[in-house]
Amino acid sequence: MRNKLLVLSAVVTALILSGCATNDKLYDYGDYTETYYDLKKEPTEENIVEWKEELESIRNDSQDDKKRVPPGISANLGYLSLQQQNYAKAIEYFSYEKSIYPESTAFMNRLIQKAEKLQSQGKK
Numbered sequence: 001m002r003n004k005l006l007v008l009s010a011v012v013t014a015l016i017l018s019g020c021a022t023n024d025k026l027y028d029y030g031d032y033t034e035t036y037y038d039l040k041k042e043p044t045e046e047n048i049v050e051w052k053e054e055l056e057s058i059r060n061d062s063q064d065d066k067k068r069v070p071p072g073i074s075a076n077l078g079y080l081s082l083q084q085q086n087y088a089k090a091i092e093y094f095s096y097e098k099s100i101y102p103e104s105t106a107f108m109n110r111l112i113q114k115a116e117k118l119q120s121q122g123k124k
Contacts, residue, residue: 027070030058052080071101078111087119 035054039047055077062069078093091112098108 026068028058028062028065028067029070030054030061032058032070032073048080052077055080068100069096071104072097074100075104075108075111078115082111082115082118085118087115090115091119 031054035047035051039051055073058073059069059077062073074093074097078090078097081087081090081093094108094112094115098105098112
């Protein structure tokens with residue numbers, strides 16, 4: 001009887017512990033590292049486009065999988081939009097980053113103000 005109880009305890013413990021194991025990642029950064037490295041190594045227009053496409057893919061895939069967009073992804077997209085003088089889109093990305101990561105509020109507010117200032121000066 002004691003052996004049966006010991007075996008049963010071991011089986012229950014194994015089931016409980018294996019039920020807690022998960023491979024789900026909180027964030028999925030896709031090929032962010034590789035595309036960003038390529039951009040820094042060779043800052044060509046092609047690498048900028050490739051990096052932007054990867055950022056958009058990460059953002060879309062995260063939203064499709066009902067996961068949070070990783071920190072900085074929307075901010076990077078906003079910064080790229082700011083550099084391309086697409087101020088409305090930059091403000092949209094910065095606002096989204098601020099809404100899901102409140103700790104970025106001060107920085108995002110400064111970037112939003114910069115985009116609004118440039119926008120009001122008649123640049124796109």
